[in-house]
Amino acid sequence: MAGWTRAVALAGAAVVLCVLPVVASAQGKQAWEEYDRLIESKRAVAALSADNVFGDSLDLYSGVLSFTATDVSIPGNSKLPVAVTRKFTVTNREGYTGYAHPFAEWELDIPHLSGVFQEAWHDNRCDVAVPPMGAGGLPADEFWSGNYADMPGGGEMLQATTTWPKPSTGGPYKWVTAGNTYFSCLSSIANGTGQGFLAIASDGTKYWFNHMARTREPDYKYQGVDYGHDWEGNPLGFTAARFKVALYVTRVEDRFGNWVTYSYSNTPTQALKITQITSNDSRTLTFGYNTSGLISTVSDGSHTWSYGYQGNSLSSVTLPDTSSWQLSFANLSNAVIQPSGDEARPYGCFQLDSVLADNFTGTITHPSGATGTYTVGPVRFGRTNVPAICRNYRSPGQPDPNGKSDDFFLLPVRAFSLTLKSRQISGPGITTGTWTYAWSGGLGTWQYPPGETEPVCTQSNCLDPICTSDDCAGARSVTITEPDGSWTKHLYGNSYRYNEGKALSVETGKGSNALRTVFNDYNYWTPNAPPQPYSARIGVSPQPRGAGFVSEYPRPRVWTATLQDGADFIWEVEKGCTTAGIYCFDEFAQPTKVTRTGTVAKTMPGTTLVLPPGTAPTLTAPATNANGSFTVSWTTVSGAATYQLQEQKNQGGWNTLQNTSATSRSLSGKTDGSWSYQVRACNSAGCSAWSVTETTEVAIPPSGVPTLTAPATNTTGSYTVSWTAVSLATRYELDERKNGGSWVNIVDAGIVSWAASAKGTGTYDYRVRACNGAGCAAYSAVDTTTVSSPLPAPTLTAPTTAQTYEPFTVSWTSVSTATNYVLQQNRNSTGWNDVYTGAGTSTARTINIAGTYQYQVQACNANGCSPYSAVKTVQVEGDTSLLVPEEPPPEEPADPGEGAP
Numbered sequence: 001m002a003g004w005t006r007a008v009a010l011a012g013a014a015v016v017l018c019v020l021p022v023v024a025s026a027q028g029k030q031a032w033e034e035y036d037r038l039i040e041s042k043r044a045v046a047a048l049s050a051d052n053v054f055g056d057s058l059d060l061y062s063g064v065l066s067f068t069a070t071d072v073s074i075p076g077n078s079k080l081p082v083a084v085t086r087k088f089t090v091t092n093r094e095g096y097t098g099y100a101h102p103f104a105e106w107e108l109d110i111p112h113l114s115g116v117f118q119e120a121w122h123d124n125r126c127d128v129a130v131p132p133m134g135a136g137g138l139p140a141d142e143f144w145s146g147n148y149a150d151m152p153g154g155g156e157m158l159q160a161t162t163t164w165p166k167p168s169t170g171g172p173y174k175w176v177t178a179g180n181t182y183f184s185c186l187s188s189i190a191n192g193t194g195q196g197f198l199a200i201a202s203d204g205t206k207y208w209f210n211h212m213a214r215t216r217e218p219d220y221k222y223q224g225v226d227y228g229h230d231w232e233g234n235p236l237g238f239t240a241a242r243f244k245v246a247l248y249v250t251r252v253e254d255r256f257g258n259w260v261t262y263s264y265s266n267t268p269t270q271a272l273k274i275t276q277i278t279s280n281d282s283r284t285l286t287f288g289y290n291t292s293g294l295i296s297t298v299s300d301g302s303h304t305w306s307y308g309y310q311g312n313s314l315s316s317v318t319l320p321d322t323s324s325w326q327l328s329f330a331n332l333s334n335a336v337i338q339p340s341g342d343e344a345r346p347y348g349c350f351q352l353d354s355v356l357a358d359n360f361t362g363t364i365t366h367p368s369g370a371t372g373t374y375t376v377g378p379v380r381f382g383r384t385n386v387p388a389i390c391r392n393y394r395s396p397g398q399p400d401p402n403g404k405s406d407d408f409f410l411l412p413v414r415a416f417s418l419t420l421k422s423r424q425i426s427g428p429g430i431t432t433g434t435w436t437y438a439w440s441g442g443l444g445t446w447q448y449p450p451g452e453t454e455p456v457c458t459q460s461n462c463l464d465p466i467c468t469s470d471d472c473a474g475a476r477s478v479t480i481t482e483p484d485g486s487w488t489k490h491l492y493g494n495s496y497r498y499n500e501g502k503a504l505s506v507e508t509g510k511g512s513n514a515l516r517t518v519f520n521d522y523n524y525w526t527p528n529a530p531p532q533p534y535s536a537r538i539g540v541s542p543q544p545r546g547a548g549f550v551s552e553y554p555r556p557r558v559w560t561a562t563l564q565d566g567a568d569f570i571w572e573v574e575k576g577c578t579t580a581g582i583y584c585f586d587e588f589a590q591p592t593k594v595t596r597t598g599t600v601a602k603t604m605p606g607t608t609l610v611l612p613p614g615t616a617p618t619l620t621a622p623a624t625n626a627n628g629s630f631t632v633s634w635t636t637v638s639g640a641a642t643y644q645l646q647e648q649k650n651q652g653g654w655n656t657l658q659n660t661s662a663t664s665r666s667l668s669g670k671t672d673g674s675w676s677y678q679v680r681a682c683n684s685a686g687c688s689a690w691s692v693t694e695t696t697e698v699a700i701p702p703s704g705v706p707t708l709t710a711p712a713t714n715t716t717g718s719y720t721v722s723w724t725a726v727s728l729a730t731r732y733e734l735d736e737r738k739n740g741g742s743w744v745n746i747v748d749a750g751i752v753s754w755a756a757s758a759k760g761t762g763t764y765d766y767r768v769r770a771c772n773g774a775g776c777a778a779y780s781a782v783d784t785t786t787v788s789s790p791l792p793a794p795t796l797t798a799p800t801t802a803q804t805y806e807p808f809t810v811s812w813t814s815v816s817t818a819t820n821y822v823l824q825q826n827r828n829s830t831g832w833n834d835v836y837t838g839a840g841t842s843t844a845r846t847i848n849i850a851g852t853y854q855y856q857v858q859a860c861n862a863n864g865c866s867p868y869s870a871v872k873t874v875q876v877e878g879d880t881s882l883l884v885p886e887e888p889p890p891e892e893p894a895d896p897g898e899g900a901p
Contacts, residue, residue, distance in 0.1 A: 053366055053370065053372075054067065054364050054366065054372040055067045055068045055069045056372065056374070056423070058420055058437075060478055060490050060492065060503075061476075061492050061501050062381060062417055062419070063379055063381070063417055063418075063419030063420055063437070063439055063478065064089060064090065064091065064417060064418070064419070064420075065089070065090045065374060065376055065418075065419075065420040066087060066088065066089040066090070067086075067087065067088045067089075067364070068085060068086070068087045068109065069085065069086050069087075069106075069317075069325075070083055070084070070085045070086075071084045071085070071086065071298065071305050071317055071319075072084040072285060072298055072300065072305055074283045074285070074300055076279055076281045076283045077258070077281040078254055078256070078258035078279075078280075078281065079254070080205075080252055080254055080258055080259070080260045080279065081260070082260055082277050082278075082279050082283040082284075082285060083285075084108070084285060084298050084305070085108075085109040085110075086103050086106040086107065086108065086109060086314075087106065087107050087109045088105055088106045088107070088329065088332075088333070090332045090333075090335060090360075090362075090374075090376050090418055090420075091335075091417075091418055092335070092336060092337045092416075092417070092418055093333070093334055093335055093336050094218070094336040094337055094338070095218025095219070096218060098312050099312055099333070100215040100216070100271035100272075101271075101272075102271075102272060102273070102274065102287075102294065102295045103294065103295055103307065103314050104294055104309055104312050104313050104314045104333075105312070105313055105314060105329060105333035106314050108272065108274060108295075109150075110248060110249060110262060110274070111149075111150060111151035111152075111154075111207055111209070111248070111249040111252070112150050112151070112209065112246045112247060112248040112249060113147060113148065113149050113150070113151075113157065113197060113209050113246065113247045114147070114148055114150065114244055114245065114246035114247070115131075115144060115145075115146065115147040115148065115244070115245060116143065116144055116145060116217050116242055116243070116244050116245075117131055117143070117144060117242065117243060117244075117245050118131075118134040118135065118138065118143050118144075118220075118240055118241065118242055118243075119241065119243065120214075120243070120245065121194070121212075121245040121247075122194070123193050123194030123195065124194065124195060125194055125195050126174055126175075126183070126184075126185035126186070126195040126196070126197055127174065127185060127195065129147075129159050129542035130144075130542045130543075131144055134222075134240055135240065136222065136238050136240070138220070138222045138240050141543060141544065141545050142220065142222065143220050143222075143240060143242055144543065145543060145546055146541065146542065146543035146546050146548065147175075147542075149177055149181060149183075149199070151181070151199070151201075151207060151249070152179075152181075152201060152205075153177060153179030153180060153181040153201045153202055154177050154179060154181060155177040155178050155179055155551050156177065156178070156541060156546075156547075156548055156551045157175045157176075157177060157183065158175065158176050158177065158178075158538060158539025158540055158541055158542075158548065158551060158552060159174070159175060159176075159539055159540040159541075159542055160173045160174055160175055160176040160182060160183075160539050161539065161540050162535055162536075162537045162538065162539055162540065163535045164176065164534075164535045164537070164538045164539065165535075165587050165588065166182060167182055167200055170184060170198075170200060171184050172184060175197070175539070176538060176539040177539075177551065178538055178550075178551040178552075178554075179201075179202065180201075180202040180588070181199055181200070181201045181202065182199065182200050183197045183198065183199045183200075184197070184198050184200075185197065185198070186198050186208070186209075186210055188210070189210040189211065189212055189247065189268075190210050190211050190250060191211055191212055191264070191266075191267060191268050192212045192267075192268030193268075196208070196209055196210030196247060197209040197210075197247060203254075203255070204254065204255030205252060205253070205254050205255065206251075206252070206253045206254075207249050207251075207252050208249060208250050208251040208252075209247040209248065209249055209250075210247060210250055211247065211248045211249075211250050211262070211264050212245065212246070212247055212248075212268035213245075213246050213248060213264075213266055213268070213270065213271055213272040213273075214243050214244070214245050214246075214268060214269050214270065214271070215243065215244050215271050216241075216242075216243055216244075217242040217243055217244050218242065219239045219240060219241055219242060220239070220240045220242055221239055221240075222238055222239075222240055246272070248262065248264065248272060249262055250262050250263075250264075257280075258279070258280055258281070259279065259280050260277065260278070260279045260280075260283075261277070261278050261279075262274060262276075262277055263275045263276040263277075263278070271293075273289070273293070274287055275287055283300075284300065284301060285298055285299070285300055286298070286299050286301075290309070292309070292312075294307070294309055295307055303320035304320060305317065305318065305319060305320065306318040310330070311330070313327075313329060313330045313333055314327055314329070315327055315328070319367065323367035324367060325364065325365065325366065325367060326364070326365040327362075327363075327364050327365075328362055328363045328364070329362040329363075329364070330362070331360045331361055331362050332360055332361075332362035332374065332376065333362075334360075335358075335360035335376065335418055336358075337355050337378045337416050337417075337418060338355060338356040338358060339354070339355055339356075340354040340355055340356055348407050348408075349388075349390035349391075349393060349407035349408055349409055349455060350388075350390075350446075350455075355378045355416055356378075357377060357378065358377065358378070359375050359376065359377040359421060360375070360376050360377070360418070361373060361374065361375045361376075362374055365427075366427075368427070369427045369428045370425060370426070370427035370428075370430055371425070371426050371427050372423065372424070372425055373423070373424040373425075373426070374420065374422075374423050375420075375421045375422045375423075376418045376419060376420055376421060377418070377419065377421050378416045378417070378418060378419070379416065379417060379418075379419035379439050379442065380414055380415070380416050380417075380442035380443070381414065381415060381416075381417055381439075381441065381442055381444075381476060381494075382413060382414035382441060382442050382443045382444020382445070382476070382494065383412070383413055383414070383444050383474075383494050383495070383496050383500065384444055384445045384467070384473070384474025384475075384494055384495045384496065384693070385445060385446075385447070385465065385466045385467035385472065385473070385474065385495045385496045385498070385651060386409075386411050386412075386413045386444065386445070386446045386447075386466075386496045387411060387446070387447070387448070387449040387457075387462055387463065387464075387466060387496070388409070388413075388446040388447060388448050388449070388455040389409070389410040389411060389449065389455055389456065389457050389462060390407045390408065390409060390410065390455035390456070391407065391408055391409075391410050392406045392407045392408065393407050393454070393455055393456060395454055395456070395749075396731050396748045396749045396750070397747060397748055397749030397751075409446075410457075410545055411463070411496070411545060412545075413444040413445070413446045414442065414443065414444040419437070419439060420437050421436070421437055422434060422435065422436050422437065423435045423437075431483075433482075433483035434483055435480060435481065435482055435483065436480070436481045437478055437479070437480055438478065438479045438481070439476070439477070439478050440476060440477050440478075440692055441474070441475060441476025441477060441494060441692060442476070443695075444474075444494075445474065445651075445674070445676075445693075445695055447466060447650065447651050447674065449461075449462040449466075450462075450464075450466070461527075463497075463544065464497070464527050465495075465496055465497035465498050465526065465527070466496065466651055467495050467496070467498055467651060468498055468524070468526040468527075470499075471648075471653065471654050472495070472648065472651055472652075472653075472654070473493055473495035473498050473499050474493070474494050474495045474692075474693055475491050475492060475493050475494055475495075475499075475504055475692065475693075476491075476492055476494045476692075477489055477490060477491045477492065477692070478490050484510075485510055485511070486508070486509070486510040487508070487509060487510065488506065488507065488508045489505075489506070489507040489508075489615075490503065490505075490506055491503075491504045491505045491506075491507075491689070492504060497549045498524055498526070499522070499524060499555075500547065500549065500550055501547075501550050502520070502522055502555065503520055504519070504520060505517060505518060505519045505520065505689060506518045507614065507615065509614060509615075512614075512615065512637075512638040513614055513638065514614025514615055515564070515614075516562070516563070516564040517562070517563045517564075517614065518560060518561070518562045518563075519559075519560065519561045519562075519563075519689075520557055520559070520560050521557070521558055521559040521560075522555045522556065522557055522558060523555060523556055523557075523558045523573075523583055523585075524555050525553040525554075525555055530581075530582065531582075532582060532583070532585060532589075533578055533579075533582065533583075533584075533585045533586060533587060534554060534585055534586070534587050534588060534589040535554075535587070536553065537552055537553055538551065538552055538553070538554060539551075539552060540552065554589040556573075556583075556585060556589040556590075556591070557573075558572065558573045558583055558591075559571070559572045559573070560572075563612075567598060568598065569596070569597075569598040570595075570596065570597045570598065571594060571595075571596055572594060572595050572596075572597075573585070573591045573593070573594050574593045574594060574595055577592055577593055612639075612682070612683060612685045612686030612687055612688060613637045613638065613639045613640045613680075613681035613682065613683060613687065613688040614637075614638070614639070614688065615637055615638075615681075615688060616637070616679075616680055616681065616688045616689045616690060616691040616692075617634035617635050617636070617637050617640075617643060617663075617679050617680070617681055617688075617691050618634060618635040618691065618692075619632065619633075619634045619677060619678065619679050619691040619692065619693075619694045620632065620633050620634065620694065621677050621694040621695070621696050622696050623695075623696065623697065624696065624697050624698075624699065625670070625696050625697070625698045625699075626698075626699060626700060626701065626774055626775075627700060628668060628669055628670040628671060628698055628700060629666075629667065629668040629669070629670070630666075630667055630670075630696060631664055631665065631666045631667065632645070632664065632665050632667065632677050632694070632696075633663060633664035633665075634663055634664070634679045634691065635663070636663055637681035637688060639681070639683055640681035640682065640683060640688075641661065641682065641683040641684070642659050642660055642661055642681075642682050642683075643658075643659070643660070643661070643662065643663060643679050643680070643681055643682070644656060644658075644659045644679065644680050644682055644687065645657045645658050645659070645665055645677065645678075645679045646677065646678050646679070646690075647675065647676070647677055648675070648676040648677075648678075649673050649674065649675055649676075650673045650674050651674065651676075654678070659682075670696075670698045671698065671700070672698055672699055672700055672728070672772070672773075672774075673697075673698055674695050674696075674697055674698075675695065675696045675697075675698055676693050676694070676695045676696075677693065677694050677695075677696075678690045678691050678692075678693045678694075679691045699772065699773045699774030700728060700772075700774055701728070701771070701772060701774040701775035701776065701777065702726050702727060702728040702729045702770040702771065702772055702776070702777045703728075703777055704726035704727055704728075704729075704770060704777060705726070705769070705770070705777055705778050705779070705780050706723035706724050706725070706726050706732065706752075706768050706769070706770055706780050707723060707724045707780065708721070708722075708723045708766060708767065708768050708780040708781065708782075708783045709721070709722050709723065709783065710764075710766050710783040710784065710785045711785050712784070712785065712786065713785065713786050713787075713788065714759070714785055714786070714787045714788075715787070715788055715790045717756070717757065717758050717759035717760065717787055717862065717864065718755070718756060718757045718758070718759070719755075719756050719759075719785060720753055720754070720755050720756070721734065721753065721754050721756060721766050721783075721785075722752060722753035722754075723752055723753070723768045723780065724752070725752055726770035726777065728770075728772055729750075729770035729771060729772055729777075730750055730771070730772040730773065731748060731749055731750045731771050731772065732747065732748075732749070732750070732751065732752065732768055732769070732770055732771065733745055733747065733748050733768065733769050733771055733776065734746055734747035734754055734766065734767075734768045735766070735767050735768070735779075736764060736765070736766055737764070737765045738762050738763070738764055738765075739762050739763055740763070740765075743767070747768075756785075758862050759785075759787045760787065760864040760865075761787055761788055761864035761865065762786075762787055762864075763784060763785075763786050763787075764784065764785045764786075764787065765782050765783070765784050766782065766783050766784070766785070767779045767780055767781070767782050767783075768780045787864065788864075790817075791815055791817065791818060791859045791860070791861065791864070791865065791866035792815060792859070792866055793815075793857075793858060793859065793866045793867045793868060793869045793870075794812040794813045794814070794815050794818075794821065794841075794857050794858070794859050794866070794869050795812060795813040795869060795870075796810070796811075796812045796855060796856065796857050796869040796870060796871075796872050797810070797811050797812065797872070798810045798811075798855050798872040798873075798874050799874055800873070800874065800875065801874065801875045801876075801877060802845075802847065802874050802875070802876050802877075803876070803877060803878050804847055804848055804849065804850055804876055804877070804878030805846065805847075805848060805878070806846070807844045807845065807846045808844070808845055808846075808874065809842055809843070809844055809845075810823065810842065810843055810845055810855050810857075810872070810874075811841055811842035811843075812841055812842070812857045812869065813841070814841050815859035815866065817861055818859035818860060818861055818866075819839065819860065819861045819862070820837060820838055820839050820859075820860050820861075821836070821837070821838065821839070821840070821841065821857055821858065821859055821860065822834055822836070822837050822857065822858050822860060822865065823835055823836035823837075823843060823855060823856075823857045824855065824856050824857070824868070825845075825853060825854070825855055826853070826854040826855075826856075827849075827851055827852070827853055828851045828852055829852075829854075832856070847876045849876075850876050850877055850878045851876055852873060852874075852875055852876075853873070853874045853875075853876055854871050854872070854873050854874075855871065855872050855873075855874065856868040856869050856870070856871050856872075857869045
């Protein structure tokens with residue numbers, strides 16, 4: 001049973017990430033807070049202790065801590081389990097409030113299929129892979145991270161559209177997992193509408209998934225690219241509600257006809273509520289619930305297991321013999337990754353906000369009295385060689401209503417995860433022991449897709465892997481130090497669509513000496529790989545942004561070397577069984593022929609056995625550089641005679657810079673780009689593994705100042721401003737100001753001229769400076785263009801006198817090329833006001849208050865306006881004692897800074 005449970009944890013861990021709440025926060029998660037759903041596919045789950053008394057396990061790739069406990073397991077006449085198993089995964093609880101699992105924060109571990117949707121899982125869920133676009137235009141790949149099968153042989157559900165071998169009976173099969181479980185469609189489900197799924201595992205066991213349950217997920221903050229900002233400058237958008245929708249198994253049947261059934265009482269929009277598990281050999285488990293809707297008892301008819309809670313957290317499990325487990329996981333079940341709010345490190349496509357280094361601790365006590373104490377905290381994990389494609393990105397010079405604060409990676413490069421930091425076991429008669437966990441490889445690397453100079457995709461191969469060899473592939477590691485000081489270091493590949501998640505090596509040792517090292521190699525998939533005996537692809541992930549590649553493409557192990565006590569032991573898949581140069585695999589990527597060899601080290605009496613250095617140096621290089629000169633250095637390694645340093649530019653080939661006993665290298669003359677370095681320790685017996693790659697981004701700002709040219713005068717409003725090119729510049733910032741006002745940036749692009757149009761009468765100043773990603777040089781000298789209107793002033797005509805309440809006409813001559821005229825009035829020398837704007841050449845005026853009225857008019861077009869005409873005066877006479885004053889002009893609108901947005 002324990003082995004089966006660990007297999008589920010491995011296959012369905014991506015689902016485990018989505019810990020489910022009763023109520024989700026209304027704040028809404030931003031796109032970059034969803035990276036962890038996409039970047040990590042759990043692959044390397046391992047028990048933490050030799051005896052595994054606490055049911056703890058650790059994903060060695062992502063650092064995620066989880067627990068599995070089987071409280072009840074009734075043996076029977078078949079291998080189909082009738083059991084109650086709980087599982088709990090420590091994950092980021094940001095955006096969640098409470099839980100809706102049957103055991104509070106612990107899930108009931110029974111087979112189910114699930115995904116995160118906006119409101120509902122569409123009814124044609126089996127036939128159609130991708131859910132429809134969400135309300136408001138929310139793309140499916142932002143609120144949905146794929147469908148997952150949490151079951152033996154499960155994992156991400158892939159579309160079965162390839163030539164991977166399918167079962168010979170049943171079907172048609174629409175879905176498949178990397179564990180060779182296939183799914184066909186059921187026309188209906190037991191408690192709702194739409195399709196269900198019938199699964200058949202590789203051992204012939206069938207599963208009917210046709211009972212629906214739903215729980216709330218954190219809302220998603222969708223901004224889009226054209227929503228603009230609110231009056232405080234925050235990107236606008238809308239918050240979309242989301243739910244985890246699951247289809248739970250109702251029947252499991254093996255190939256001999258034995259079966260187990262599951263009964264439930266919840267509606268399709270409620271959380272799971274199981275009532276009974278029954279088998280054909282009369283094994284039965286019945287569930288009782290407390291007033292909060294949590295499981296309080298499980299009974300097999302003769303024995304009862306009881307569950308206690310404190311608040312919304314499982315606190316105890318009492319066994320039929322009255323012994324009990326004590327749990328204190330409230331801190332772990334409410335742990336969050338809290339952004340630091342560092343305004344100097346804002347969100348954006350190429351930036352990930354720093355987080356607060358909060359640690360969270362929980363304990364679990366065995367019925368014997370032994371206590372396990374676990375501490376987790378946020379750790380950043382990265383991928384390497386990721387194509388940089390940014391959603392909501394706008395090229396320089398293009399309007400970007402939301403600015404850069406809404407940009408995010410289409411393919412995540414890095415994400416934060418709550419990760420195990422330490423584990424301690426204590427108790428009566430036990431010497432307290434502490435294990436510590438040190439993680440590396442959090443930065444990640446990216447580069448623009450081939451042929452691109454911006455984080456955009458304009459070609460069909462943008463998602464292809466950039467690195468397809470070990471020379472450029474990256475890695476991450478975890479070093480586990482035990483209470484006695486011995487250690488184990490696990491190294492995993494993290495190169496995008498190449499060696500992601502593959503176990504590259506395992507070293508064990510004590511102090512500075514590695515006592516045993518195991519290296520692995522795999523038959524990696526690349527776009528141009530030769531045909532293999534197995535299909536290149538198991539299935540197709542419908543979520544292109546996720547880690548589906550790991551499940552889609554088989555990458556079987558072909559070589560393992562074990563180095564211990566001076567001896568080499570090799571396990572290797574042979575080649576040439578069917579085709580020369582091709583590994584011997586069957587259609588399921590299982591080896592058909594392997595060889596095992598070993599070389600035992602022998603020494604003469606009195607001689608010393610020389611082993612290669614056991615550990616790689618720790619390399620240090622600056623993250624950024626602005627002048628092309630910097631130093632890389634590394635730590636010394638016991639037993640090393642020389643250190644081999646290699647350099648790589650922009651993910652190209654590796655070049656050896658030096659192979660000496662020095663532990664540093666000063667570099668100069670480096671041009672703009674990504675300069676990566678790796679080093680290894682060597683002696684006469686061989687070399688250590690390569691160090692973790694460190695990358696220095698060299699970005700040298702331009703120093704030259706462009707020469708700006710603008711016409712001195714202009715009468716049309718259309719002219720060209722140009723400037724000379726400057727070395728190292730990738731873009732230019734052109735500023736403009738009118739009539740001595742404020743400077744306004746009008747160009748931010750890689751161009752050397754700009755065409756002005758529709759400029760009205762006035763004086764226009766211009767300045768320009770050269771920029772690149774590292775910064776900008778000084779501004780050029782200011783050049784000025786004076787735009788004057790060619791329009792003459794009209795001739796104005798008006799009567800010299802008029803009576804109140806009697807209309808009179810003010811007219812003017814037509815001016816060629818004018819499109820409109822502006823007439824102004826000045827009453828009793830109180831100031832000029834516009835009283836007419838239009839294309840006509842006259843207007844009627846009716847005055848209610850006697851006085852002296854002056855008039856002037858000007859002609860206008862798109863290039864500006866003429867001078868005003870000569871002033872005409874009209875003396876308006878009449879009895880004012882009974883007149884109603886003219887209504888005052890309307891108030892000007894309030895200052896936007898003082899009122900509502």
